[in-house]
Amino acid sequence: MLAYGRCTFSRSLVGCLQQLSRAEDLTLSCLNERRRFSTGRPGIVQWVGQCSSSPVAQIVQRSAARRGNVSRSRKLTMSAKAFAGTDELAAYISEGPLNSLAGITPESVTKNIDEWQELGGFIASNLKFGSTDKLDAAQRQRIFHLYLPVFFWIRGQLERHRSRRSADNKSPLMLGMSAPQGCGKTTLVEQLEALFEHTGGKAAVFSMDDCYLTRADQEQLAKDFPDNGLFQVRGNAGTHDLPLGKKTLLELQNAGTSGTEVRIPKYDKAAHSGKGDRKDPADWTVVKGPVDVVLFEGWMFGFRELPAHDAFKANKDLAEVNARLRHYVNAWDTFMDSWLVLKVADPQWVYGWREQAEQSRRAEGSGMSEPEVKDFVSRYMPAYLAYLPSLYARGPTTAQPGRLLTIAVDRDRSLAPVQPKKVK
Known part of the structure; x- marks a missing residue:
């Protein structure tokens, strides 16, 4: 020996x-x-x-x-195998708080444990966590209790979407994602996009933020409503180019076959000293078909219009925003086949999340000051307070039974210990 x-x-x-x-x-x-x-x-x-x-x-x-x-996938499999014994990993995954919501059973975990391991290693590498045997508790939870369950749920939605459509209909699954700013939405979307590519599919990502009005149109809106603080900056309903978004969504819906090409608008939030402007079309993202899934996300996506008197009572400036909100349903919401919602217990957390992001930018010589952050986020807060209760209780505007996943996250952007029940 x-x-x-x-x-x-x-x-x-x-x-x-x-x-x-x-x-x-x-x-x-x-x-x-x-x-x-x-x-x-x-x-x-x-x-x-x-x-x-x-x-x-x-x-x-x-x-x-x-x-x-x-190959990259084989290397990742090696590192994933080092996470723990197969039985231990399967047991950990089976404890996931999203499993019952996402339709994941212990039997399905055991049956597909090799794929869980391999994809877990892939995400760990993507996020530069190192090998999966070196994950801390928070990283392990993000991968095996959040990112992968959401991915498998979306893949299940895609399979059902394909079973419902006719043989000659190759339209991708249109998935709407509603989540407050700073709650971890961007990282989640990036991992979902990477996972679909890694497994042989293709996801196209489109953000409501990229449909903001041009700088000139935003300035005109502010002049038209000089006493409405919610229209002085981009963000709320009424500050988006609805026809542009609808045109892009329609093109993406038809991008399920080879040979198709869609130009997705891009918005430069740093332009005009942070006031923002739409990028030149030459700088837009080009997506080539076939596309399997379209991930369309936004902080106010799926919000339901309130009765006019309730909106005015909540905030006088919100009344005009509320009137504009009804147009989003037919323009954008009706395109969605399924919905994903990230739920926060307190929208005031957005202040802290935004300040964290701006601290990094300030260290690099740019970014808003702390008072500017408070003013900026305050323009969104009336809508959060008015519309989030309905979103969480009833789901987004066009959500259907069996096609909605709502996930609660805590102040640290981790999964909340108690997850919401399915919206009926």
Whole structure:
């Protein structure tokens, strides 16, 4: 026997590994799982991490270096296998608070555990968390209790969408996402887009923010309503170019076949000293079909119009915003097949989230001051206070049973300990 730190290896094991490492089919995940299954002890990959000076570690490292052309997905599978034993990982995933909402069962987790492992490693690499055996509790939760359950739920929605449409209809799943600013929406969308690409699909991302009025049109709106503070800056209903958004959504809805091409508008929030302006069409994002899923997101997406007297009572400036809100339903909301909502217990958290973002920008020589942040967010707060209760209680305007997932996040942008019940 050869002893190295806490680990002891038989000479025969080292010899076998030396022979295997010279071949081109050394599969660490197989070694890891075979040992775990037969002994119930940590697999070889965990041992390597504990005994970096051992001959096993050196053999594995030399083999990995020599096999630098291994595909990305295979490398990720190796790191994912090191997270824990398969049974341990399946048990952890099965405890996820979103599972009942997303239709994920312990049986489905066990059946597809290899995919969970591989995709978990992919996300960990994307977010630069390192290998999955190095994840802290928060990172582990984000990957296996949030990002992947949402991805699998959307994929299930896509499968049902395809089963409902006719054979000659190749339209992608149109998914609406409503979430307050700063709650982690952008990172979630980025991971969903990457996951679809990684698994052979394609997701197109489109934001309501990219449909803001041009600078000239926004200035004209402010002049038309000089006493309405909610129209002096971009953000609320009435400050978007509805025809532009509708045209883009229609083109994306028809981008399910090869050869299609859609130009998605882009908005430069830094233009005009932070007042913003639409980018030149030459700088817009070009999406080529076939597209499987369209992720259309916004902070006020799916808000329901209030009775006029309720809107005025909530905030006098909100009355005109409320009147404009009704036009969003036919222009944008009706395109959505399914909806995803990120729920926050207190919209006041947006102040802190925005300040965190601006602190980073200030460190780089730009960004709003703290008083400017408070003023900026205050223009959104009347709408949050007026419309979020209905959004959380009834769902977005065009949500249908079985096609809505609402997720509660806490002040740290992590999953809240108690998740909402399904909206009937």
